[in-house]
Amino acid sequence: MKVLVAVASRHGSTREIGQAIAEVLREEGFDVDLADPDDVDAVDPYQAVVLGSAVYVGRWAASARAMVDRCASGLVQRPVWLFSSGPLGFPAVPAQDPDEVPGLVARLGARDHRSFAGRLDAAALGLAERAVVALVRAEEGDFRAWEEVQGWARGIATQLHGEEIRGIRLVR
Ligand SMILES: Cc1cc2nc3c(=O)[nH]c(=O)nc-3n(C[C@H](O)[C@H](O)[C@H](O)COP(=O)(O)O)c2cc1C
Numbered sequence: 001m002k003v004l005v006a007v008a009s010r011h012g013s014t015r016e017i018g019q020a021i022a023e024v025l026r027e028e029g030f031d032v033d034l035a036d037p038d039d040v041d042a043v044d045p046y047q048a049v050v051l052g053s054a055v056y057v058g059r060w061a062a063s064a065r066a067m068v069d070r071c072a073s074g075l076v077q078r079p080v081w082l083f084s085s086g087p088l089g090f091p092a093v094p095a096q097d098p099d100e101v102p103g104l105v106a107r108l109g110a111r112d113h114r115s116f117a118g119r120l121d122a123a124a125l126g127l128a129e130r131a132v133v134a135l136v137r138a139e140e141g142d143f144r145a146w147e148e149v150q151g152w153a154r155g156i157a158t159q160l161h162g163e164e165i166r167g168i169r170l171v172r
Helices: 013-027 062-075 101-108 127-136 146-165
Strands: 002-008 031-035 048-056 080-085 112-116
Touching (some): 048 146, 080 101, 112 146
Parallel strands (some): 048 080
Protein backbone atom coordinates (compact mmCIF):
# COMPACT_ATOMS: atom_id res chain seq x y z
CA MET A 1 0.00 0.00 0.00
CA LYS A 2 1.36 3.40 -0.98
CA VAL A 3 1.30 6.14 1.67
CA LEU A 4 2.27 9.80 1.24
CA VAL A 5 3.90 11.67 4.11
CA ALA A 6 3.95 15.37 3.11
CA VAL A 7 5.69 17.79 5.47
CA ALA A 8 6.07 21.58 5.47
CA SER A 9 9.13 22.63 7.44
CA ARG A 10 11.08 25.89 7.59
CA HIS A 11 14.09 24.92 9.69
CA GLY A 12 14.07 21.13 9.33
CA SER A 13 12.69 19.90 12.65
CA THR A 14 9.20 19.11 11.35
CA ARG A 15 10.74 17.37 8.34
CA GLU A 16 12.59 15.09 10.77
CA ILE A 17 9.28 14.29 12.46
CA GLY A 18 7.94 13.38 9.02
CA GLN A 19 11.00 11.18 8.45
CA ALA A 20 10.36 9.38 11.75
CA ILE A 21 6.72 8.77 10.74
CA ALA A 22 7.81 7.54 7.31
CA GLU A 23 10.37 5.17 8.89
CA VAL A 24 7.77 3.59 11.15
CA LEU A 25 5.35 3.15 8.25
CA ARG A 26 8.10 1.56 6.15
CA GLU A 27 8.98 -0.81 8.99
CA GLU A 28 5.29 -1.73 9.05
CA GLY A 29 5.48 -2.70 5.39
CA PHE A 30 4.07 0.36 3.63
CA ASP A 31 5.55 1.89 0.48
CA VAL A 32 6.11 5.48 1.67
CA ASP A 33 6.91 8.66 -0.25
CA LEU A 34 8.15 11.57 1.87
CA ALA A 35 7.57 14.89 0.08
CA ASP A 36 7.45 18.63 0.43
CA PRO A 37 3.83 19.80 -0.04
CA ASP A 38 4.98 22.07 -2.90
CA ASP A 39 6.00 18.97 -4.84
CA VAL A 40 2.62 17.24 -4.51
CA ASP A 41 0.30 17.91 -7.44
CA ALA A 42 -2.17 15.12 -6.71
CA VAL A 43 -2.62 12.31 -4.21
CA ASP A 44 -4.02 9.80 -6.73
CA PRO A 45 -1.07 7.34 -6.41
CA TYR A 46 -1.66 6.95 -2.64
CA GLN A 47 -4.10 4.98 -0.52
CA ALA A 48 -3.51 7.16 2.53
CA VAL A 49 -1.93 10.53 3.33
CA VAL A 50 -0.18 12.00 6.37
CA LEU A 51 0.19 15.79 6.12
CA GLY A 52 2.09 17.85 8.65
CA SER A 53 3.25 21.42 9.07
CA ALA A 54 5.41 23.51 11.32
CA VAL A 55 3.41 26.27 13.02
CA TYR A 56 4.57 29.88 12.75
CA VAL A 57 2.67 32.70 14.42
CA GLY A 58 -0.34 30.47 14.90
CA ARG A 59 -0.59 29.22 11.35
CA TRP A 60 0.31 26.24 9.22
CA ALA A 61 2.88 26.85 6.47
CA ALA A 62 1.46 28.34 3.26
CA SER A 63 2.77 25.34 1.30
CA ALA A 64 0.75 22.88 3.42
CA ARG A 65 -2.40 25.01 3.18
CA ALA A 66 -1.91 25.31 -0.58
CA MET A 67 -1.57 21.53 -0.90
CA VAL A 68 -4.87 21.12 0.96
CA ASP A 69 -6.53 23.50 -1.54
CA ARG A 70 -4.89 21.86 -4.55
CA CYS A 71 -5.57 18.25 -3.52
CA ALA A 72 -8.78 18.64 -1.52
CA SER A 73 -10.92 16.44 -3.78
CA GLY A 74 -8.39 13.59 -3.59
CA LEU A 75 -7.77 14.03 0.12
CA VAL A 76 -11.45 13.75 1.08
CA GLN A 77 -11.59 10.37 -0.69
CA ARG A 78 -8.71 8.93 1.33
CA PRO A 79 -7.81 8.31 4.94
CA VAL A 80 -5.88 11.41 6.03
CA TRP A 81 -3.95 12.11 9.22
CA LEU A 82 -2.75 15.62 10.08
CA PHE A 83 -0.06 16.81 12.45
CA SER A 84 1.37 20.13 13.54
CA SER A 85 4.70 20.82 15.16
CA GLY A 86 5.57 23.92 17.12
CA PRO A 87 4.94 24.04 20.86
CA LEU A 88 8.12 24.54 22.88
CA GLY A 89 9.18 24.04 26.49
CA PHE A 90 7.96 21.99 29.46
CA PRO A 91 5.00 22.24 29.60
CA ALA A 92 4.77 22.89 25.87
CA VAL A 93 3.60 26.38 24.87
CA PRO A 94 1.21 27.12 23.24
CA ALA A 95 -1.01 24.40 24.68
CA GLN A 96 -3.81 24.82 22.14
CA ASP A 97 -3.86 23.68 18.50
CA PRO A 98 -3.63 26.32 15.75
CA ASP A 99 -7.04 27.93 15.11
CA GLU A 100 -7.26 26.56 11.58
CA VAL A 101 -6.87 22.91 12.61
CA PRO A 102 -10.54 22.11 13.40
CA GLY A 103 -11.51 23.54 10.00
CA LEU A 104 -8.87 21.45 8.22
CA VAL A 105 -9.95 18.29 10.05
CA ALA A 106 -13.60 18.91 9.16
CA ARG A 107 -12.90 19.86 5.55
CA LEU A 108 -10.81 16.75 4.86
CA GLY A 109 -12.64 14.37 7.18
CA ALA A 110 -9.22 13.71 8.72
CA ARG A 111 -9.03 10.76 11.07
CA ASP A 112 -6.86 12.58 13.57
CA HIS A 113 -4.76 15.65 14.20
CA ARG A 114 -1.84 15.59 16.61
CA SER A 115 0.33 18.47 17.81
CA PHE A 116 3.92 17.47 18.45
CA ALA A 117 6.41 19.59 20.37
CA GLY A 118 9.06 21.26 18.19
CA ARG A 119 12.62 22.53 18.23
CA LEU A 120 13.89 26.08 18.43
CA ASP A 121 17.50 26.77 17.50
CA ALA A 122 17.96 30.53 17.88
CA ALA A 123 21.22 30.48 15.90
CA ALA A 124 19.34 29.30 12.80
CA LEU A 125 16.72 32.06 12.86
CA GLY A 126 16.48 35.18 10.74
CA LEU A 127 16.23 38.63 12.31
CA ALA A 128 12.43 38.88 12.07
CA GLU A 129 12.05 35.40 13.58
CA ARG A 130 14.37 36.33 16.46
CA ALA A 131 12.25 39.39 17.18
CA VAL A 132 9.06 37.26 17.39
CA VAL A 133 10.78 34.68 19.57
CA ALA A 134 12.03 37.39 21.94
CA LEU A 135 8.56 38.95 22.06
CA VAL A 136 6.78 35.74 23.07
CA ARG A 137 9.79 34.53 25.11
CA ALA A 138 9.77 31.18 23.32
CA GLU A 139 12.01 28.59 24.91
CA GLU A 140 15.05 27.41 23.00
CA GLY A 141 15.78 23.68 22.73
CA ASP A 142 14.70 20.43 21.13
CA PHE A 143 11.44 19.27 22.70
CA ARG A 144 10.47 16.67 20.12
CA ALA A 145 9.08 13.52 21.72
CA TRP A 146 10.16 10.76 19.40
CA GLU A 147 8.33 7.95 21.18
CA GLU A 148 5.08 9.90 20.92
CA VAL A 149 5.68 10.48 17.21
CA GLN A 150 6.53 6.82 16.60
CA GLY A 151 3.54 5.64 18.65
CA TRP A 152 1.20 7.84 16.60
CA ALA A 153 2.67 6.46 13.38
CA ARG A 154 2.25 2.88 14.62
CA GLY A 155 -1.41 3.69 15.36
CA ILE A 156 -1.85 4.78 11.74
CA ALA A 157 -0.22 1.55 10.55
CA THR A 158 -2.51 -0.53 12.80
CA GLN A 159 -5.63 1.16 11.42
CA LEU A 160 -4.55 0.77 7.80
CA HIS A 161 -3.51 -2.88 8.24
CA GLY A 162 -6.79 -3.63 10.01
CA GLU A 163 -8.83 -2.20 7.17
CA GLU A 164 -6.68 -3.96 4.58
CA ILE A 165 -7.21 -7.30 6.31
CA ARG A 166 -10.96 -6.73 6.54
CA GLY A 167 -11.05 -5.80 2.83
CA ILE A 168 -12.34 -2.28 3.49
CA ARG A 169 -11.81 -0.01 0.47
CA LEU A 170 -9.62 2.86 1.59
CA VAL A 171 -10.11 5.15 -1.41
CA ARG A 172 -13.72 6.17 -1.94
C1 LIG B 1 9.13 33.26 14.53
C2 LIG B 1 8.58 32.00 15.11
C3 LIG B 1 7.22 31.91 15.39
C4 LIG B 1 6.70 30.74 15.94
N1 LIG B 1 5.36 30.68 16.19
C5 LIG B 1 4.84 29.54 16.72
C6 LIG B 1 3.45 29.44 17.00
O1 LIG B 1 2.66 30.36 16.78
N2 LIG B 1 2.96 28.28 17.53
C7 LIG B 1 3.79 27.23 17.78
O2 LIG B 1 3.32 26.20 18.27
N3 LIG B 1 5.13 27.28 17.52
C8 LIG B 1 5.65 28.41 17.00
N4 LIG B 1 7.01 28.48 16.73
C9 LIG B 1 7.86 27.33 17.00
C10 LIG B 1 8.14 26.51 15.73
O3 LIG B 1 6.93 26.03 15.18
C11 LIG B 1 9.06 25.35 16.09
O4 LIG B 1 10.34 25.90 16.30
C12 LIG B 1 9.07 24.26 15.05
O5 LIG B 1 9.69 23.11 15.57
C13 LIG B 1 9.75 24.72 13.78
O6 LIG B 1 9.65 23.74 12.81
P1 LIG B 1 10.61 23.70 11.55
O7 LIG B 1 12.02 23.50 12.08
O8 LIG B 1 10.14 22.50 10.79
O9 LIG B 1 10.46 24.96 10.79
C14 LIG B 1 7.55 29.64 16.20
C15 LIG B 1 8.92 29.74 15.92
C16 LIG B 1 9.44 30.90 15.38
C17 LIG B 1 10.90 30.98 15.10
